[in-house]
Amino acid sequence: MKVFSFKGGIHPPERKDYTAHLALEKAKDPDFATIPLQQHIGAPCEAIVNVGDLVKVGQKIGEAGGFVSAPVHSSISGTVKEISMKPGVNGEVLSVVIESDGKNEVHESVQKKGSIETLSGDEIKEIIKEAGIVGMGGATFPTHVKLSPPPEKTIDTVILNGAECEPYLTADHRLMLEHPNETVSGLKAIMKVLDVTTGYIGIENNKPDAIEVMQKAVESEENIQIVVLQTKYPQGAEKQLIDACTGRIVPSGALPMEVGVVVNNIGTAYQIHQSIETGMPLVERVTTLSGGILKEPKNLWVKIGTQINELVEQCGGFTEPVGKIIMGGPMMGMAVSTDKLPITKGSSGVLFFNREEGTIPEPENCIRCSACVDICPVYLQPLYISAYSLIDNFDMAEKYRPMDCIECGSCSYVCPSKRPLLQSIRIAKGEIQARNRK
Amino acid sequence: MSDRLIVSSSPHLREDTSIQKIMFDVAIALIPATIASIYFFKAPAAMILLISIISCLVTEIVVQKIRRVPVTIHDGSALVTGMLLALNLPATVPLWLPVLGSVFAIGIVKQLFGGVGQNFMNPALAARIMLTISYADRMTGWVEPGVDAVSTATPLTYVKDFTAIQQGAPSFVDLLIGNVSGSMGETSALLLIIGGIYLVYRNVITVKIPGVYILTVAIATLLYSGFDIQYMTFHLLSGSLMIGAIYMATDYASTPVTPRGRIYFALGCGILTATIRLFGGYAEGVGFSILLMNTMVPLIDRYTAPKVFGEVKKQNA
Structure with a gap:
């Protein structure tokens, strides 16, 4: 069989054995669903329900705030308890908190829309x-x-x-x-x-x-x-x-x-x-819960708005204290500061590391080994962008094209000196973007 | 959730490599040639090695203390410099010479510029050249292998200013195993190549730089001698070409980081080496060539930057 690929890249340990063989399971429905009104790139949604309203599964609760936006729907049936700022992956975000009535009643709007063949x-x-x-x-x-x-x-x-x-x-x-x-x-x-x-x-x-x-x-x-x-x-x-x-x-x-x-x-x-x-909007997704310290890693069907700590419980808890929680994969995912965060539309996985796995080693001098240049999938020279970024010389950093960086993290991964390559490139990107907006 | 969670920038996985692992791999690769140097040149060689390594380590500690930066001798880079420096000296040098070389290599070439990775020249090689220029007689006190230490010429003098190998030259077998005169570690081409294969296998170096370097010298000597394969082979196996091409022209800090740059760098080393050997005043040109090319690295890097993914030629506005 012919195998296709691209130039560059790395081979991190796969660690998919924890869950690759495990069939999808339904996670327990949450008693409270915390549904952020922004789970997408673009304009946040506007809440179209009020505190005290009864909502059903699949009912729209947030209207898209523009063309580049996407409405959000309730993942459970119950009562709207709160519409307020709640912790999200990228800081606080306006969220609708719904208390479940345990009935999972489906909203009337959820109807089969037709078939692909007949629909335009x-x-x-x-x-x-x-x-x-x-x-x-x-x-x-x-x-x-x-x-x-x-x-x-x-x-x-x-x-x-x-x-x-x-x-x-x-x-x-x-x-x-x-x-x-x-x-x-x-x-x-x-x-x-x-x-x-x-x-x-x-x-x-x-x-x-x-x-x-x-x-x-x-x-x-x-x-x-x-x-x-x-x-x-x-x-x-x-x-x-x-x-x-x-x-x-x-x-x-x-x-x-x-x-x-x-x-x-x-x-x-x-x-x-x-x-x-089925007509059911995006109210549920598959999320991989994994990591060496999780007693029973799982692939779960999770209702949007379910909090991480509830899912950890369903995975049997931890075998040792958790040191780091990552939303997404270990290469591009985001380390978060609490387990009281809801699963959102983009949560492909939640990973749990112990303190040792979660600790990033101290950086040493760059030895110009060129590993970062050799593996960069967009052919940048991360060492130079990083070096200029770290001394706040963003003019020079920009010459090395940080804006082309796809933030895959391969450079930081291979660096023998454990230098914060991607982190400093991100800083350069931010500075350059801010400057270009002026 | 008693302890606070670690929050850090992605990626959250790091490859299991370190400067220390890389440097120890280089040290391991040098062991066969090191043992051979002790076997061929006996106790003096062992003493020079020991003194050289110790003075490199001590210099690093002292300078880092003065600079008030963390001492990093555990990273193994000073150890490698010590080994390389010793292997670049004749076995007859007085013991203060490796000390001087070490202080120069670590104190000036390496630490003065910021420590590991910041040196723009290979420290051991820069020290060798400094010593060669300053103490020419002592640095050319070549002897034949063995206890008697009979003075002799190095193999390269049998081809210097000739287009064919002269009478009395050592055999290829002796050149391969190192039973010839020369600096302690540059005698056995075979053992140096074995170490190089280990480094390639361990992904510490690629064959690119040594390959292009050696090939360039091969082609140049082949052309110069009118396609005398023996003459070419003699050049390849003699002098510091192997130790230079495999262990010093591949020094990370003082070589280009771009894929194309490394090829030009090696090509330049090869052309300069051949030029010095065939037309210059010295019989050997490896050291000068690599140092000269070291100084070209920023220039090479700048002009060989890889084309960014999806880069389109700027339209003429």
Whole structure:
């Protein structure tokens, strides 16, 4: 089987054995769901319910705050208790707290919307928009916006990202294994919206079972091909994935649509299928709960708004004290300061490290070993950006093109001196962006 | 949740590497050649090695104390410099010479510029050249291997100013195993190559720099001698080419970081070495070549920056 890839990248330990073999399970419904009104990139939602209102599963509780935005819905049935600022991954965020009545009553608006065959592309797009679907790999960019390219851009290819190149995470892997047909159906819906005839599903070759199942699922689909990808990080980074699947290079600073491609995540495709078939908006997702200190790591169907600590309980708790909690994968995920955070639309995983695993070693001198240059998937020279960033010389830092950095963290990973390469590059990016806005 | 959680910037995984691991790998790679140097040149070689390593470590401690920075001798870089310096000296030098060399290498070339990774020249090599220029007679006190320490010429003098190997030159076998005169560690091409293979296997170096360097010298000597393969082989196996190409032209701090830059760097080293050996006043040119190319590194890095992913040529406005 031919294996496709990109240039550069690293091979971190995969650590998917904790959960790769575990079938999806339903998490217990939360007694209280804390649903942030902003779970996406773009404008926050406006609450359309009031404290004391009764809400049902799938009922819209937040209206999109603009075109680049996505509505949010209640994941349980019950009473709105509070609409206030609550801790989120990126600081406090206005959230709707709903107390469950335990009935899980489904809202009247949740009805089968039709079938992909009969619905028009625009109708499907409207369903996606109303269902609050966003990029579920973690980026959380509103999907309907991604599916609305400006008329002058010709899109001819859709890629489903099943690389799942982050260590530990197995959410997409399990979705492909257990719901291959739904995933393919979601892809077909996306292809219909964009009116394209070429679809790829890229899967890393560390998931041979998923490759096999998906290959079977597309057997009768002439326009959809499974692309076997080399297991390498960051294989699932958008531009690297496009390079691997199509050989097209997205220009620096441009979006994938520049080369006629739109990329979506496996979870997103599955959700699109569900929202068309059952009418249920995005109120639930698969989240991998993993890490060496978790008694029983799991792949769970989690209602949006469920707090992490409740899920930890369902995973049997910890075998030793937790030192770090990461929302997302270990390479790009965000370390958070509390376990009282809700699962949101972008929560592909929650990882638990002990103090030792969570501690970043002290940096030493850069020895110019060039490992960071050799592996950078966008061919930057992280050592120089970092060196200038650390002495606040952002003019010089900018010459080394930090804005092209995809923040995959490969440079920090390989650095033998444990230098804060990505961290200092992020600072440079922030400074340069701030300056350009002035 | 008794303890506070650690919050740090991603990534949250780090590869299990360190400066120390890399330096110890280099030290391990040098062990075969080091043992050979003691075998061939006996007790004086062992003394020089010991003195050289100890003075490098002590210099590092003293200078770092003066600079009021954390002492980092545990990272192994001073150990490697000590080994390399000793292997670059003839076995006949007085024992104060490695001390002087160590102080120069660690104190001036390395620590004065900021310590490990900040030196723009290879410290051991810079010290060798400093000593060669300052104490020319002592630094060329070549002897044949063995206890008797009979003065002799180095193998390279048998090809200097000739286009063919002269009578009396050592055999290829002797050159390979190191049964020839020369600096302590540059005698056995074979053992140096074995160490190099270990470094490549351990991902400490790639074959790129040594490969291009040696190949360039090979082509140059081949052309110069009118395609005399024996003449070329003699050049490759003699002098400091192997130790220079494998262990000193690959020094991270003083070589380019860009993939293309490393090729140009090695090419430059090869051309300069061949030029000095074939046309210059010295029989050997490896040390000068690498140091000269070391000074070119910032320039090379600047002009060989890799093309950023998706970079498009700026349209003429």
